[in-house]
Amino acid sequence: MNSAKRGIPMLLDKGVAAAKPIVVLGDVKRVYLPLSYGDQRRCRPVVKDFDTVMAGSVLAEPIDLDDVPLISSVTGVVAGMSEMFHPLYGQLTCSAIDAMLFESPTDPVTPTMPEDVDADTIMKCCKQAGIVDELDGVQLHLKLADWAATGTTPCLIADATEPEPFQSSAYAVLRAHSKPVQFGLRLAALAAGIPATRIALQTSYSRGRKLAERFDPNDIHSIRRRRYPLFDKEPAEYRGQCGFIGVQACLALYRAVTDGTPQTSTVITVTGDAIDEPRNLLVPFGTPIEAALQACGVDKTVGLLLLGDALSGVEITDRSLPILPGMTCLLAFSDPIKKRMRSCIGCGQCAAVCHKGLLPYEIARRYENLQYERLSALEPQECDACAACSAVCPAHRPLVQTVQQAAHSMGTIFVDWGDE
Amino acid sequence: MEPIITPSLRVGRSVISYSFDVLLIIACLTVYSYVIYGLRPVLLTLITIGTAMLCEAIACLLSRRRLTFGDGTALVTGGLIAMMMSPITPVWAAMAAAAFAIWVAKMPFGGSGRNIFNPAAAGVAFATFCFPRSVLTYPNPDQGLRLLWDTTAVIPQESVASVLKSGGASFETPMNMLFGNTPGAIGATTILVLLAGLIYLACRRTVSLHAFIPYVLTCAVIALVFPRTGGNLLNGVFLELTSGLLLFGGIFMLNDPTTTPHHASGRVIFGILTGIAVMLMRHFGRFEDGVCFAILLMNPLSSVIDRAAWQVSHFVEKRWLHRV
Numbered sequence: 001m002n003s004a005k006r007g008i009p010m011l012l013d014k015g016v017a018a019a020k021p022i023v024v025l026g027d028v029k030r031v032y033l034p035l036s037y038g039d040q041r042r043c044r045p046v047v048k049d050f051d052t053v054m055a056g057s058v059l060a061e062p063i064d065l066d067d068v069p070l071i072s073s074v075t076g077v078v079a080g081m082s083e084m085f086h087p088l089y090g091q092l093t094c095s096a097i098d099a100m101l102f103e104s105p106t107d108p109v110t111p112t113m114p115e116d117v118d119a120d121t122i123m124k125c126c127k128q129a130g131i132v133d134e135l136d137g138v139q140l141h142l143k144l145a146d147w148a149a150t151g152t153t154p155c156l157i158a159d160a161t162e163p164e165p166f167q168s169s170a171y172a173v174l175r176a177h178s179k180p181v182q183f184g185l186r187l188a189a190l191a192a193g194i195p196a197t198r199i200a201l202q203t204s205y206s207r208g209r210k211l212a213e214r215f216d217p218n219d220i221h222s223i224r225r226r227r228y229p230l231f232d233k234e235p236a237e238y239r240g241q242c243g244f245i246g247v248q249a250c251l252a253l254y255r256a257v258t259d260g261t262p263q264t265s266t267v268i269t270v271t272g273d274a275i276d277e278p279r280n281l282l283v284p285f286g287t288p289i290e291a292a293l294q295a296c297g298v299d300k301t302v303g304l305l306l307l308g309d310a311l312s313g314v315e316i317t318d319r320s321l322p323i324l325p326g327m328t329c330l331l332a333f334s335d336p337i338k339k340r341m342r343s344c345i346g347c348g349q350c351a352a353v354c355h356k357g358l359l360p361y362e363i364a365r366r367y368e369n370l371q372y373e374r375l376s377a378l379e380p381q382e383c384d385a386c387a388a389c390s391a392v393c394p395a396h397r398p399l400v401q402t403v404q405q406a407a408h409s410m411g412t413i414f415v416d417w418g419d420e
Numbered sequence: 421m422e423p424i425i426t427p428s429l430r431v432g433r434s435v436i437s438y439s440f441d442v443l444l445i446i447a448c449l450t451v452y453s454y455v456i457y458g459l460r461p462v463l464l465t466l467i468t469i470g471t472a473m474l475c476e477a478i479a480c481l482l483s484r485r486r487l488t489f490g491d492g493t494a495l496v497t498g499g500l501i502a503m504m505m506s507p508i509t510p511v512w513a514a515m516a517a518a519a520f521a522i523w524v525a526k527m528p529f530g531g532s533g534r535n536i537f538n539p540a541a542a543g544v545a546f547a548t549f550c551f552p553r554s555v556l557t558y559p560n561p562d563q564g565l566r567l568l569w570d571t572t573a574v575i576p577q578e579s580v581a582s583v584l585k586s587g588g589a590s591f592e593t594p595m596n597m598l599f600g601n602t603p604g605a606i607g608a609t610t611i612l613v614l615l616a617g618l619i620y621l622a623c624r625r626t627v628s629l630h631a632f633i634p635y636v637l638t639c640a641v642i643a644l645v646f647p648r649t650g651g652n653l654l655n656g657v658f659l660e661l662t663s664g665l666l667l668f669g670g671i672f673m674l675n676d677p678t679t680t681p682h683h684a685s686g687r688v689i690f691g692i693l694t695g696i697a698v699m700l701m702r703h704f705g706r707f708e709d710g711v712c713f714a715i716l717l718m719n720p721l722s723s724v725i726d727r728a729a730w731q732v733s734h735f736v737e738k739r740w741l742h743r744v
Contacts, residue, residue: 342435342491343533348682351730357737359730361682377731394435395533 006355007227008388011165012205017271017278018168019207022176024104024282025295031074031286032082032094032322035060041139043070045095051078055103055284056262059095068130068139073264073284074099086321087314088137088307094286094322102284105261107254111179113186114257119148122191122257129256131263134246135159137326140188140253147192147243155196155238156189160247161223163202163230164309167329169267170247171211172280174199177251178214184250187257194243200233228311229386231355248328268292268323272306274299274332283323290319292330299334306331311387342395350389350399356382360389360399367406380407439492441626442672445617446499449607452600456561457507460571461606464514465502471515472498475522483527493532497521500540500672503607504665504712505547506558508571513554517543537719538679541669541712548707556582556708558603577603581664582708584648590659597662608668618671627675630684631691635670636661638695646703664709666698673712679719686722686729693725694718 036042043060047053053072060070076099086092123141131140147153158181160170174181182199189197199215202208203222212220221235234242252263264284271278276297283292289305306313307321309329323330350360363380366372380403389399446465453461476494480487488494501517521543529535547555557576580602583590592602600610608614621627643660647653661667674680674694681690697717701710 340490343531345435345438345491345493345533346678346680346682347438348677351682357734359683362727362730379734394433394438396434 005227006353006357006388007229007386008353008391010163010204010226010228013165014162014168014171014207015271015278017166017269017280018171020279022172022267022280022282023295025284025287025292026102028074028099028102028284028287028291030079030288031076031097031099031284032084032092032288032320033059033070033073033097033286034089034092034094034322034324035070035081036091036093037089037324041067043067047078047095049078049080052076053078053097055101055264059097066142068127068132068141070095071130071262071264072097073102073286075101084318084321086324087316088326089324092322097286099284102265104265104282105255107177107180108258111183111254111258113183117187117190117257119191119193122187122253125256125260126191126253129252129260129262131249131252131256132325133249134266134326134328135244135249140245140249143243143245144188144192147194151193153192153194153241153243155198155235155242156185156192156194157221157233157242157244158185158197158199158247158250159233159244161200161202161230161233163228164311164329166271166331167269167309169269169280169328171207172269173247173251173267174201175211178211180254181247181250182215182219184252184254184257185245187253188245188250192243196238198235198242199247202230228388229355229384263325266323266325266327268327269329270296270332271330272332274302274334285324286322288320288322289316289330292323293319293332298332301334302332303335304331304333306333311391312385341397344395344397347394349392349394353388353392355386355388356384358382358403360403363406364397364399364402367402367409372409375406375409380404383407435491438626438677439496441621441624442496443492443499445613445621446496446503446607448613448617449503449610452610452613453507453606456600457559457606461502461507464505464507464509464511465499465606467511468502468505468514468518469495469498471518472501472522475519476527479523479527479531485531488531491532494522497526497539497543501543501547503668504540504544504605506555506604507606508557508559508574508576509547510551510554510571513547513551516550517547519543520546533678535678537716538673538676540676541673541715541719544665545712545716548712552707558605560603561601561609579603579663579708580659581702584659584663585702585708587648589649589651590663592659594655594658597659602663604663605665605668608665611662611667614667614671621671621675627671628684628687630687631674631680631694632670634688634691635674635695635698636667638692639666639699642696642699646699648703660702664702665711666709669698669711669715673715679722681722681726681729683726683730683733685733686726689725689729690718690722693721 042063045060055075057072058069059072076097079096079098082094082096084092127141133140160174162170185197198221200221201212203212204224204226212222255261265282267280267282269280270292305316307316308314344361363378366374383403385400387400450462450465472494498518505514521539525537525542526535526539558579559574560577580590580592596602598611602609640657643657647656649656681687694714697714698711701714
């Protein structure tokens with residue numbers, strides 16, 4: 001089987017947002033910063049209601065000492081607590097802050113690689129700055145410590161590939177802050193004891209090629225594949241062994257090491273046909289989605305709001321949800337693009353495009369027939385949720401969702417009630 | 421708490437487009453049969469399609485489901501049944517075949533996408549078994565059919581498949597076989613149109629050739645090794661392949677997405693097994709052609725073949741990927 005032919009044609013529509021520079025969202029009224037992320041991370045607040053907090057000051061100390069503290073993204077007044085349910089992170093307890101001032105972080109005119117820093121210093125800065133990797137929502141210092149402990153990772157890759165149709169935030173950050181990102185990547189590699197670094201970039205389109213020209217060819221891993229998903233993100237000599245880090249995390253690490261600035265903001269792509277001015281927006285953490293939509297001129301009738309990109313995004317209805325680390329794309333469509341789901345006709349398209357060589361139609365059939373004990377033979381846990389199968393399904397079935405659920409119900413004969 | 425992923429961007433085709441492609445070829449075959457036989461095959465096709473849709477509607481109403489016309493599979497089933505009928509098949513026989521296909525082979529299993537047996541093959545097998553004289557009696561294409569309903573005046577002709585079955589020698593020229601100028605079913609004799617349709621469907625990726633090519637090759641090899649007719653061996657193979665429903669079944673029923681394996685290597689095995697079954701039926705079966713019976717025989721095995729083929733190829737792929 002030739003896996004290079006698998007996947008679906010890449011439908012890049014980055015257009016307007018990628019062409020424009022990053023815009024800072026300055027006039028945010030209120031931000032919501034979560035004290036806990038589901039069961040991942042819990043913090044104890046160190047400020048009281050009506051306290052004035054400065055941007056970058058600690059709002060809450062972590063209960064587990066390995067975790068990062070919660071840092072205020074704006075200067076303002078603490079306005080109390082609020083509970084909300086987030087589709088990605090579960091139940092959140094948020095500290096609301098009435099914002100008075102948000103200043104976007106700045107870089108020196110001629111960025112230089114910091115001298116005389118050792119791995120411990122970088123790790124300490126990384127933890128204090130509360131950096132979270134936007135690729136997977138994991139705290140960066142934990143990832144670095146993990147790589148340092150195993151010591152077998154030969155190459156660290158800053159992932160700016162963005163193979164999905166609309167997202168261009170990593171590209172925008174890399175274009176605006178080329179040198180700091182590169183230095184941040186080297187600092188991360190230094191902290192994790194990884195010898196080589198690369199910036200993975202799609203050069204199958206002209207904008208990517210122009211950006212790649214700014215770097216030394218040895219620092220770039222250029223990807224020319226035009227099919228989604230990309231699975232050659234690693235250089236051939238290090239296949240299957242590389243570590244990945246987000247572009248924005250690299251930038252935040254550079255700022256943390258050079259002048260101790262904590263990570264308080266993220267760049268998010270706001271686009272879709274319901275948006276008047278699609279752009280990459282720099283927002284403080286905790287900004288409500290509504291504020292980001294308004295800043296880009298949202299149409300009144302949004303039929304479908306997606307958090308994440310078109311293929312792997314999550315549909316949301318609550319526009320008051322805060323933008324948190326790990327969110328890099330927000331799509332608003334006027335047309336819900338929902339079609340009637342039919343039963344599987346067995347065309348086998350899902351199996352033909354699956355780059356893991358799975359049988360999504362059969363996994364879905366066994367899962368729907370409650371044959372959980374027969375699922376493990378089909379290895380649904382290998383699915384990486386690229387959603388190519390759902391995209392090609394002529395019967396419009398939510399295959400990736402079913403396969404993901406099947407992966408979690410394997411080996412059990414109990415029905416998954418979905419409460420925990 | 422796992423994120424729920426909502427795919428909102430569709431790059432593929434819809435179910436209807438698959439049915440539409442097949443219906444387009446059926447329409448071409450019907451037009452060609454109009455040229456040869458006149459209006460009767462066209463009316464028979466329309467009535468059979470109508471019956472299939474009506475039966476599906478009744479089944480949906482009885483089981484209180486939403487009408488499932490939308491995916492066009494009932495039209496395809498009706499159309500395929502009509503194409504496998506003789507031009508002088510009584511209307512009631514074609515309607516009975518369509519009703520059997522929908523009410524016995526399709527809807528009790530849960531409708532389109534869940535049926536185990538190919539509905540069209542089941543319908544035709546039912547009609548062949550119950551009314552062999554109505555289904556397997558063919559008119560002479562040279563004379564044309566001027567009669568619409570009363571077909572008693574038509575002088576029946578022996579089809580090539582029937583001649584081969586009785587061990588006689590057929591004197592049909594290859595040109596006659598290719599252009600459908602031989603007695604046979606409405607849509608199955610015009611080999612050139614069928615091959616053009618196959619190319620169209622393969623280019624549109626509606627059918628894959630993974631099952632078709634091994635199937636035809638298997639039939640050809642068996643025909644070569646165990647010839648049923650004397651004289652030129654190659655001519656015998658050509659007649660075997662172009663007579664009866666062999667090619668028609670290989671193009672439309674062997675590529676039915678629901679009742680055949682989906683994995684490429686599974687399809688190859690399925691094609692070979694079906695080819696063997698078809699030739700066994702032709703040699704030892706009761707009827708002149710056993711394509712529908714052979715496909716029905718293989719349908720229940722498709723899921724087993726599919727899983728086994730996937731297990732093997734997935735294992736090999738993983739080992740190979742590991743090595744790289």
